[in-house]
Amino acid sequence: MSQPIPRIVRATVTPILISDPPLLNVLGVHQPYTPRTIVELETDTGATGVGETYGDTEYLEVARNLAKAVIGKPLTALNGLHDLAYDSAGLTPGTVNEFDPAGLRGARTNEKIVRSVVSAFEVASLDTLGKALGLPVHALLGGKVRDRVDYSGYLFYRWAEHPVEDAPRDDWGAALDPEGVVRQARRFTDTYGFRSFKLKGGVFPPEQEIAAIKALAEAFPDHPLRLDPNGGWSVESSVRVAEELDGKLEYLEDPTTGIDGMAEVRARTGALLATNMCVTTFGEIPEAFAKDAVQVVLSDHHYWGGLHATRELAALCRTHGVALSMHSNTHLGISLAAMTHVASVIPDLEYACDSHRPWQTEDVITEPHRFTGGAVEVSDAPGLGVELDRDALATLHERWIELDGFRDRDDVAAMRQADPTWVQPPLPRW
Numbered sequence: 001m002s003q004p005i006p007r008i009v010r011a012t013v014t015p016i017l018i019s020d021p022p023l024l025n026v027l028g029v030h031q032p033y034t035p036r037t038i039v040e041l042e043t044d045t046g047a048t049g050v051g052e053t054y055g056d057t058e059y060l061e062v063a064r065n066l067a068k069a070v071i072g073k074p075l076t077a078l079n080g081l082h083d084l085a086y087d088s089a090g091l092t093p094g095t096v097n098e099f100d101p102a103g104l105r106g107a108r109t110n111e112k113i114v115r116s117v118v119s120a121f122e123v124a125s126l127d128t129l130g131k132a133l134g135l136p137v138h139a140l141l142g143g144k145v146r147d148r149v150d151y152s153g154y155l156f157y158r159w160a161e162h163p164v165e166d167a168p169r170d171d172w173g174a175a176l177d178p179e180g181v182v183r184q185a186r187r188f189t190d191t192y193g194f195r196s197f198k199l200k201g202g203v204f205p206p207e208q209e210i211a212a213i214k215a216l217a218e219a220f221p222d223h224p225l226r227l228d229p230n231g232g233w234s235v236e237s238s239v240r241v242a243e244e245l246d247g248k249l250e251y252l253e254d255p256t257t258g259i260d261g262m263a264e265v266r267a268r269t270g271a272l273l274a275t276n277m278c279v280t281t282f283g284e285i286p287e288a289f290a291k292d293a294v295q296v297v298l299s300d301h302h303y304w305g306g307l308h309a310t311r312e313l314a315a316l317c318r319t320h321g322v323a324l325s326m327h328s329n330t331h332l333g334i335s336l337a338a339m340t341h342v343a344s345v346i347p348d349l350e351y352a353c354d355s356h357r358p359w360q361t362e363d364v365i366t367e368p369h370r371f372t373g374g375a376v377e378v379s380d381a382p383g384l385g386v387e388l389d390r391d392a393l394a395t396l397h398e399r400w401i402e403l404d405g406f407r408d409r410d411d412v413a414a415m416r417q418a419d420p421t422w423v424q425p426p427l428p429r430w
């Protein structure tokens with residue numbers, strides 16, 4: 001006998017601020033706190049679930065509107081969330097900003113904002129449904145093909161401390177030269193067992209970053225390495241770096257901006273190129289693939305629109321002989337759980353995924369994930385397999401209310417705290 005599909009009776013959107021270390025990138029430095037949005041759903045049968053996404057103001061507004069619009073909808077109405085988000089926010093597709101000021105993931109468009117918000121509601125729905133059925137999220141996606149998902153150690157040039165008073169501190173120390181980067185990699189590997197590394201570049205002139213990769217290659221000869229300057233180099237610089245590091249990199253990530261620039265670097269060097277900047281939406285795929293501009297797409301289930309959308313992307317990539325792996329921005333355990341579930345159901349995942357999570361000291365789940373051997377175990381518990389820590393959520397929300405200067409991530413403004421003359425660097429920087 002068929003059961004009625006549970007309907008959503010409560011949708012709560014909670015903005016939070018999480019502490020973040022002074023990690024450097026091509027634009028500047030991370031602020032001491034970064035915003036995230038936590039979504040909770042409840043159905044008329046009493047089942048609940050959670051999702052997480054970006055927390056900048058524009059995302060939050062769309063999330064608040066969608067939270068009202070989903071009330072009364074069936075829990076399984078996932079395919080309608082995209083249009084519901086547009087309608088409830090009164091948005092139309094369009095570019096908001098050619099360059100996303102909050103996180104180096106290509107242009108900021110309404111489509112990406114909407115998809116990022118939808119992803120949190122989709123994940124929360126799947127968590128709720130999984131808990132109601134007693135099934136893990138990976139089972140709702142067709143079932144896992146691996147028990148553990150590999151992540152790569154995400155190395156950053158960084159300062160020891162933020163240049164402002166009362167900022168959160170940690171004991172990682174500075175990493176501003178090859179020795180510092182190798183030291184950081186050593187601690188990452190000792191603590192979490194990472195078996196590959198990605199270095200966030202675009203911070204220093206390419207020669208210094210080449211030296212850091214060479215130092216890593218010498219210290220960790222068995223660890224695949226990646227370098228990602230977020231489009232910080234011209235085509236000429238990218239070609240030079242690719243030639244200098246020939247044979248030392250697993251792939252080069254977004255050496256330069258734009259599909260044409262990436263295609264030229266590929267044509268001139270044969271280097272394997274990955275991106276989370278020039279292919280960030282389905283509409284960018286045909287041109288990029290036709291021009292052979294990228295060989296690895298770094299999906300982010302937030303801005304690609306959720307876990308089902310990530311699987312659709314995986315199918316497209318597979319069809320075109322392009323690999324799929326995963327991008328990451330600052331996030332907490334709900335997103336890590338979602339990433340791990342979706343990564344577990346993609347058969348041809350060749351590369352370890354990215355995750356910022358080891359840099360976060362806080363979480364909103366009661367039992368934060370552990371990286372062992374560089375991997376996270378895929379949970380077989382119902383839903384995502386995480387439980388919301390309500391006290392932690394309340395504390396981080398209180399912080400969001402109090403520190404109203406951190407509503408939007410802004411790495412350029414954070415850098416100005418140390419250097420008042422700092423302006424957004426035009427790309428390419430080198």
Ligand SMILES: O=C([O-])[C@@H](O)[C@@H](O)[C@H](O)[C@@H](O)C(=O)[O-]
Pocket residue numbers: 023024025102103104105200228230276327328329330354
């Ligand atoms: O957090 C950062 O500084 C990263 O640069 C992030 O914003 C990027 O989106 C990302 O990690 C990347 O791979 O480009």
Ligand SMILES: [Mg+2]
Pocket residue numbers: 228230253254275276277327
């Ligand atoms: Mg990247």
